[in-house]
Structures are given as structure tokens and as C-alpha cells.
Amino acid sequence: MKTILIKNGKVVNPLNRRNPVRIADIFIRDGKIAKIKQNLARPGADIVIDAKGKLVTAGLVDMHVHLREPGREDKETIATATRAAAKGGITTILGMPNTNPTIDSQTTVKFVLEKGREEGIVNVLTAGALTKNMEGKELAEIWEMKMNGASMVIDDCAEEQGMGLRRLALEYCKTFDMPILTHPEDADLKDDAVMNEGWAATRMGLSGSPASTESLVIARTLELLREVPTPYHFTHVTTARSVELIREAKKTGLPVTADVTTHHLLLTDEACLNYNTAAKVDPPLRTEIDRLALIEGLKDGTIDAIITDHAPHLLVEKFVPFAEAAVGIVGLETLFALSYTELVEKKILSLTEFFAKLTVNPAKIIRSNRGTIEEGVTADISIFDPKMEWKIDKNKFETKGRNTPFDGWKVKGKTSEVIVGGAPVVRQGELLK
Amino acid sequence: MLALDELLNTDFDLPKIISSSTLNPRMKSSSLLTQLKKARKGKNLSVPDLISIENLTLADLELIFDLTGVFKKFIESGDKKCDLLRGKTIINFFNENSTRTRSSFELAGKHLGADVVNVSGSASSGKKGETLGDSARTLDALNADLLIIRDANSGASFQLSQLTQAPVVNAGDGWHEHPTQALLEAFTLREKFGKQKLTYLFVGDALHSRVFGSQVRLYQKLGFEIRLAAPATLIPKGIENWGVKVFYKIEDALPGCDAIHAIRLQTERAAGKFVATGREYSKNYCLNPARVALAKKDAVILHAGPVIREFDIRTEVLESPNCLVQQMVKNGLPIRMALEWLLISNPKKKINPWK
Numbered sequence: 099m100k101t102i103l104i105k106n107g108k109v110v111n112p113l114n115r116r117n118p119v120r121i122a123d124i125f126i127r128d129g130k131i132a133k134i135k136q137n138l139a140r141p142g143a144d145i146v147i148d149a150k151g152k153l154v155t156a157g158l159v160d161m162h163v164h165l166r167e168p169g170r171e172d173k174e175t176i177a178t179a180t181r182a183a184a185k186g187g188i189t190t191i192l193g194m195p196n197t198n199p200t201i202d203s204q205t206t207v208k209f210v211l212e213k214g215r216e217e218g219i220v221n222v223l224t225a226g227a228l229t230k231n232m233e234g235k236e237l238a239e240i241w242e243m244k245m246n247g248a249s250m251v252i253d254d255c256a257e258e259q260g261m262g263l264r265r266l267a268l269e270y271c272k273t274f275d276m277p278i279l280t281h282p283e284d285a286d287l288k289d290d291a292v293m294n295e296g297w298a299a300t301r302m303g304l305s306g307s308p309a310s311t312e313s314l315v316i317a318r319t320l321e322l323l324r325e326v327p328t329p330y331h332f333t334h335v336t337t338a339r340s341v342e343l344i345r346e347a348k349k350t351g352l353p354v355t356a357d358v359t360t361h362h363l364l365l366t367d368e369a370c371l372n373y374n375t376a377a378k379v380d381p382p383l384r385t386e387i388d389r390l391a392l393i394e395g396l397k398d399g400t401i402d403a404i405i406t407d408h409a410p411h412l413l414v415e416k417f418v419p420f421a422e423a424a425v426g427i428v429g430l431e432t433l434f435a436l437s438y439t440e441l442v443e444k445k446i447l448s449l450t451e452f453f454a455k456l457t458v459n460p461a462k463i464i465r466s467n468r469g470t471i472e473e474g475v476t477a478d479i480s481i482f483d484p485k486m487e488w489k490i491d492k493n494k495f496e497t498k499g500r501n502t503p504f505d506g507w508k509v510k511g512k513t514s515e516v517i518v519g520g521a522p523v524v525r526q527g528e529l530l531k
Numbered sequence: 532m533l534a535l536d537e538l539l540n541t542d543f544d545l546p547k548i549i550s551s552s553t554l555n556p557r558m559k560s561s562s563l564l565t566q567l568k569k570a571r572k573g574k575n576l577s578v579p580d581l582i583s584i585e586n587l588t589l590a591d592l593e594l595i596f597d598l599t600g601v602f603k604k605f606i607e608s609g610d611k612k613c614d615l616l617r618g619k620t621i622i623n624f625f626n627e628n629s630t631r632t633r634s635s636f637e638l639a640g641k642h643l644g645a646d647v648v649n650v651s652g653s654a655s656s657g658k659k660g661e662t663l664g665d666s667a668r669t670l671d672a673l674n675a676d677l678l679i680i681r682d683a684n685s686g687a688s689f690q691l692s693q694l695t696q697a698p699v700v701n702a703g704d705g706w707h708e709h710p711t712q713a714l715l716e717a718f719t720l721r722e723k724f725g726k727q728k729l730t731y732l733f734v735g736d737a738l739h740s741r742v743f744g745s746q747v748r749l750y751q752k753l754g755f756e757i758r759l760a761a762p763a764t765l766i767p768k769g770i771e772n773w774g775v776k777v778f779y780k781i782e783d784a785l786p787g788c789d790a791i792h793a794i795r796l797q798t799e800r801a802a803g804k805f806v807a808t809g810r811e812y813s814k815n816y817c818l819n820p821a822r823v824a825l826a827k828k829d830a831v832i833l834h835a836g837p838v839i840r841e842f843d844i845r846t847e848v849l850e851s852p853n854c855l856v857q858q859m860v861k862n863g864l865p866i867r868m869a870l871e872w873l874l875i876s877n878p879k880k881k882i883n884p885w886k
Binding site for chain 1: 660662663682767772
């Protein structure tokens with residue numbers, strides 16, 4: 099394996115309390131970070147990367163990706179998703195189990211992990227379904243999935259699921275120390291809604307779901323967690339009330355965590371105006387008050403991680419009337435640039451806080467040993483050029499999906515180099531193969 | 532042949548047009564053309580499509596109302612047919628059942644001398660797996676000069692209008708808008724009240740009514756005081772942004788009203804579950820003589836049809852002299868003639884989205 103020397107980069111390590119941001123050189127040998135030090139002399143390195151003026155960080159960890167494989171390889175494959183991830187500086191992705199077949203057994207878990215190893219150019223992890231076939235009726239074989247490498251289990255709320263089973267699920271997962279991730283949305287309250295309830299929906303004559311569709315699920319889950327505390331993660335929270343509830347729960351010591359998507363951080367339901375199906379997403383884009391509360395939640399630590407909820411779709415599925423259009427936004431190639439532009443350039447988060455939410459925090463929630471940049475760890479490293487301005491062009495995406503409301507946006511910060519397990523996969527912004 | 536552009540042209544040659552015209556002598560063609568020319572003053576709509584009232588300026592509204600008046604007189608003179616749009620094709624693309632609106636658009640087109648084709652589907656194209664782009668290309672391939680589109684999906688007309696070269700009229704899209712229906716009502720009110728700024732009360736299901744969607748925008752533009760009496764389940768969120776004052780109790784809303792519009796409970800759009808029973812709804816919101824008596828003495832009664840008698844409105848009220856429902860139906864034709872003519876003759880052409 100080739101040795102790599104990264105010179106003069108601004109290395110950001112949120113775990114280093116004393117000195118989280120410093121100019122240093124990094125030497126990579128045998129797939130691991132051998133040394134991080136200023137003015138490191140390693141004349142014999144096979145590859146030397148000049149990172150002057152650039153940000154050097156652990157490769158990003160995206161804990162919410164729809165890989166679509168198995169079943170919908172027309173939308174995305176594990177291979178194309180990992181290429182998109184690499185292009186975006188993401189070196190570890192967690193696949194969601196709502197594929198066909200559902201990832202709800204050791205066989206399907208193994209399929210995704212093996213495919214990821216064989217065809218992926220970044221690390222592919224998978225979550226399993228909490229219930230068989232995600233039907234909300236019977237628990238899936240959670241222990242066996244965990245033994246075969248599933249990182250956590252997902253309660254998708256797509257199906258109406260009784261509280262009795264939910265409480266049993268908490269106890270069952272507690273038994274095997276399996277973290278649960280939930281998409282908090284009440285199917286009954288949501289009904290036939292296609293966006294957020296409010297002025298934008300009213301103007302367009304579209305049905306909307308109220309904010310309580312989400313906060314209600316969080317509130318009742320927290321009640322269950324008080325009796326059965328077990329690691330629990332609320333994904334893509336969107337409402338001000340949700341942030342409040344999670345903040346309170348954390349204060350009382352419940353083992354809860356939360357994440358937010360880039361699109362909910364940057365957009366409101368106004369983005370759907372003119373029937374913009376690219377902004378149709380589940381959970382829906384909410385109001386400005388909600389958006390600001392999400393940013394506040396990020397700042398005060400209520401929200402631990404930023405995710406993409408990368409959800410590729412076919413063109414035809416978005417090129418129909420709004421109510422009939424598929425929900426979802428692709429995000430792997432825009433995660434860094436959008437969130438960096440919004441959060442760091444606008445001085446909402448420090449570099450350290452920002453990278454914590456994209457690396458160490460999500461890695462900790464999904465129990466991955468990646469996402470850190472320290473001597474001795476596996477060398478997953480991304481280097482970003484924070485000054486590079488560029489225009490998002492969906493037609494240049496590596497993902498098969500073109501469904502983004504950010505097409506044409508001018509952003510700052512671009513992937514320059516990506517190293518996965520000590521091997522370069524992106525050089526000077528381009529995929530190596 | 533009568534070219535539209537000639538009519539807009541300053542050196543437009545009247546005798547030539549008359550010679551090519553097949554107008555019935557009862558209303559002199561010269562008279563219609565002169566009056567149209569006078570009313571239009573060479574003006575055009577500020578928009579290439581009619582999708583939402585939101586896009587119309589006050590000048591657009593005046594232009595539409597003025598021309599509607601001329602067309603109405605023309606129809607009333609006993610003649611109905613002219614050839615302003617001879618050689619033009621209008622396609623009624625209706626993806627949802629409709630007889631009255633479609634017939635009105637069709638007749639308007641035929642009165643103007645256009646060829647009118649009806650294309651109907653039971654479901655929207657999306658459900659059949661066709662993209663909006665493919666639908667648009669198919670329609671444009673028929674070389675239409677105007678597309679009249681109705682769809683069960685909010686926004687379908689707008690989305691298609693972005694993809695076709697032909698101008699589009701929204702003839703009703705989901706719960707969003709139905710602009711011609713609002714315009715014909717506003718014209719009817721203007722006939723009665725002139726340019727007065729009225730106190731106007733909606734009663735009933737505003738949530739599922741596309742006619743309401745257009746009316747509320749229109750009356751806000753015209754400076755009306757707008758009220759709505761309905762159960763909370765049928766009130767769209769954020770409606771105060773349109774300047775609407777909301778009442779749960781119809782009796783509180785009626786005093787001072789010049790016009791009362793009963794909105795039909797859209798039972799076919801699953802509005803049924805928003806009220807306990809029709810009986811209970813009707814007891815609380817049906818326009819009966821006692822309620823109407825609370826409004827101004829000459830308050831007019833309006834309804835976009837089809838009326839559910841004794842449910843939305845009591846027959847005594849519906850058949851009272853202050854009920855303008857019949858006038859509204861009549862005005863549907865001239866307003867659509869005016870719009871079809873304005874849109875087809877608009878010299879500002881849309882850009883071909885596929886080139």
C-alpha cells in the first residue's frame with residue numbers, strides 16, 4: 099500500500115479539545131494515520147498532497163442514505179451511491195432498509211455489506227428494519243442482523259404501528275444494545291398531505307401535514323423512553339417543537355440523539371411554490387420559524403448530526419403533478435458545500451462544531467470506528483477547498499438521481515481529495531476511477 | 532381571412548374585414564369590431580397564460596371586463612357567431628369530468644369561429660405514467676393556438692403551461708384555482724354594483740374550493756372586504772394573509788354584507804368527513820331567508836353551481852330576485868370569449884420550451 103503525505107493542511111479534529119484546528123502534516127502508512135505533526139519530514143512518501151489553505155478532516159459520515167439496491171437499481175446502485183458520496187467527501191454511508199426486499203434479515207444485511215465492499219468506493223454500512231418487511235406487525239430478527247453487521251434498526255413510521263409493539267421494541271433492542279432510529283411522522287395525522295400545512299400549501303391548493311405530525315411521535319416516544327431508556331435517534335427532525343422536546347429530553351438525561359438534513363436547514367415550504375416537485379420531500383420542508391429553530395438546535399447541541407437523506411428518484415417520478423410526484427432529494431454531492439456555505443460561512447457554527455456534526459457525532463451514534471482523524475485510526479480523510487466557489491449542476495452528478503432543489507445554486511467549498519482506508523479515491527476533485 | 536393582428540394594427544382596414552366577415556347583420560359586424568377595438572385600445576393581457584388570478588394586473592381585469600361587456604351585447608343582439616378566431620384551434624384538455632365549464636369554453640370558441648377539439652381523460656396523465664413534458668409535447672404537436680386545461684391535480688395547468696408553446700387557460704386545477712369562474716362572477720357583480728368596493732361573504736367549504744381560490748385573490752385585488760363563515764375544519768390555513776375575516780357563526784358574518792356566496796360542500800372530494808353530517812352542516816350554514824335578512828337589504832346571492840338545493844341555499848333564496856346565479860351562468864360565455872380572443876391574439880408569444 100502506498101504511503102501518503104498530506105502537507106500544510108488545516109486539520110480539524112473535534113475530539114482534540116485543546117487544539118481542534120491546527121496546521122499540520124499527516125502521514126498515512128498501511129491504511130492508517132501514522133503521524134499527525136507540524137512540519138513532518140517524510141521525503142519517501144509515494145504520494146504527496148499539498149493541502150495548503152485547505153481543510154483536512156476525517157471523511158464525512160452520512161448516517162441516512164437510500165441506496166435503492168436491492169430492488170430499484172434503476173434509481174441508484176450501491177456503486178453509484180458510493181461514487182456520489184466520494185465526490186461529496188463522504189467516506190462512510192449508512193443505507194436505509196426500505197429496499198426491495200426490505201433489509202430485515204441477516205441475508206439482506208450481508209447482501210448490502212458485501213456489495214458495498216465489492217463495488218463501493220467508500221464504506222457502506224446498513225441499518226435493518228425494526229419490524230419484518232417494515233410492516234409494523236412483528237419484530238425483525240434484530241439480534242441476528244446486529245451479529246451480521248447492521249448498525250442500527252429503523253422504525254420508519256410508514257405503517258401505522260401500535261404503541262404496544264413500540265414499547266416491546268424498546269425493550270428488545272435494549273436487550274441487545276441495538277440503537278433505534280426513527281422517522282417521526284404519524285401516518286394518520288399525515289393522511290394524504292403532500293407538503294407542510296400552511297400558507298404555501300393554501301396558496302397552491304395542496305393538502306398539508308401539521309407540525310404535530312412529527313412532534314407528536316417524538317413526544318410519545320419520549321414517554322416510552324422514560325420507562326425503557328435505550329439509545330434512540332430521531333432522524334431528519336423538521337419542526338421547532340421537535341427541537342424543543344428533544345432539548346428537554348436530553349436535559350433529563352434520556353439517551354436520545356437527533357439529526358437534520360441540509361435541505362431542512364436551508365429551505366422552507368416556500369421552496370415548493372410554483373409546484374416545484376424538486377422540493378417535495380418527506381418529512382416536508384417547514385416554515386422559517388422551524389428552520390431557525392433547527393439552526394438553534396444545531397448550535398446548542400440538541401441536534402447532533404447533519405445528514406443528506408439522499409433519496410434518488412427517476413426523472414419521470416418528479417415530472418408529474420406535485421401531488422403525484424415522488425418524495426425525496428439527492429444530497430451526497432451537495433452535503434458539504436451547502437452546509438458549509440450556510441453554517442460556517444455565515445458563522446453559525448465553528449469549524450470544529452461543524453465537522454463534529456458531519457464526522458464524530460454521526461459515527462458515534464451508528465457505533466462506527468470511522469469519522470475520526472487521529473494517529474492510529476484507519477485513514478478515511480477528506481480534504482476540502484473552502485474558498486472554491488462553484489455552481490451546483492445536477493447533470494454532473496455521479497448519483498443517478500437528478501432530483502435536487504439546489505440545481506444552479508452558487509456554493510462555497512468543494513471536495514478536493516478523498517482517501518478511504520488509506521487509498522485515494524478522489525484527486526483534485528475528480529474520481530480516480 | 533380576418534387576421535387578428537389586423538385588428539390590433541393601427542392602419543387596420545375595416546372594409547376588408549367586413550368583406551371577409553360572415554357576421555349576421557342583426558348586430559353589424561362593423562359595430563362589433565369597432566366596439567371591440569374601442570374597448571381594447573390596442574391593449575393586451577400582461578400574461579401569456581391564464582393560470583392564476585394572482586398573475587393578472589388591475590389593467591388586465593379592466594380589459595377583460597370591458598371586452599366581456601362588448602361580447603355580451605353581441606350575443607344578446609341575437610347574433611352569436613363571428614370569425615375573430617377563424618383558422619385557430621382551441622383544445623379543451625379535460626382530465627376531470629365537466630360538462631358546464633367545458634361546454635362554455637367550447638361554445639365561446641365556436642362563437643369566435645375557432646375549431647374546438649375536446650380531449651378528455653378520466654385520470655391525469657401522471658397516473659398513466661406519462662410525464663407532464665410528454666403530455667405537453669402531444670398537445671403542442673396538435674398545433675393548438677390555445678389549450679383549456681382542467682385537471683384534478685392542483686398545479687397541473689401551471690406545470691403544463693410551462694411546457695407548452697400554446698397559451699393555457701386553467702379551467703380548474705384541484706383545489707387551487709378556477710379563474711374564469713371567478714371572473715364571470717366579478718363581472719356579474721360589476722354589472723350590478725359598478726366599481727363599488729363590496730363587503731363580500733363566503734359561506735362553506737373554502738378548503739376544497741378552487742373557485743374560492745380564484746375569487747379570494749380577485750376580490751383582494753378589487754379591494755373588497757372579504758369574510759368567510761365556515762366550520763374550522765373547512766378553513767384553509769393562513770387565509771388571513773388574503774385579508775379574509777373568519778367567522779364560525781354565519782349570523783355574525785352577515786350584517787353589512789353586499790354579496791353572499793354559498794360554496795358547495797365538495798362531497799366528491801372527500802369533504803364529507805370535515806363535517807359530522809350534511810344535516811348539521813345545513814342547519815348551521817344553509818342560506819335561508821332568515822339569515823339573508825341579516826345582510827344588507829339588497830344583498831345579492833351567488834353560487835358557482837351546481838347548487839344543492841335546501842343544502843347550500845334554500846329554494847326561496849335561490850329563486851329570489853336578488854339571486855344572480857342565472858346571470859352568472861349567462862356571463863360565462865362572453866367572459867370566455869373575451870379571454871380566448873385576448874390570449875390567442877396576444878402578440879407576446881411564449882418561448883418554445885423544447886428548443
